[in-house]
Amino acid sequence: MSDLIAQMRAANAKIEMKKVHVDLYGWDLYFPPMSLKDRAAIRSGIDLNDDAEVIISGIMHMAKKEDGSNFFEDTPAMRAALHEVPWDVLTYIDLESSHDFQAKAKKA
Numbered sequence: 508m509s510d511l512i513a514q515m516r517a518a519n520a521k522i523e524m525k526k527v528h529v530d531l532y533g534w535d536l537y538f539p540p541m542s543l544k545d546r547a548a549i550r551s552g553i554d555l556n557d558d559a560e561v562i563i564s565g566i567m568h569m570a571k572k573e574d575g576s577n578f579f580e581d582t583p584a585m586r587a588a589l590h591e592v593p594w595d596v597l598t599y600i601d602l603e604s605s606h607d608f609q610a611k612a613k614k615a
Contacts, residue, residue: 536578541569550564
């Protein structure tokens with residue numbers, strides 16, 4: 508069992524963060540693949556029926572700087588500021604940040 512766990516952890520450690528450039532703001536955001544642990548943290552304490560809140564929470568939680576540190580500070584002011592970002596920009600970030608492992612597997 509421990510070999511299987513070690514194998515999974517080693518494979519996960521090799522996954523590179525996905526870079527998403529946002530021209531409008533000159534941002535380079537980096538996204539690790541989302542784990543179930545990340546998904547639970549993103550969904551915690553927000554209205555899951557509010558699409559904007561789900562996307563903003565996801566971006567705030569997952570967006571990193573190139574060094575792996577958080578890009579956004581999780582504060583009420585930052586959440587309010589992100590609510591002013593155009594919807595198309597937020598959905599672009601959300602879609603581009605996906606590590607689509609199924610599509611990659613089909614291409615191989």
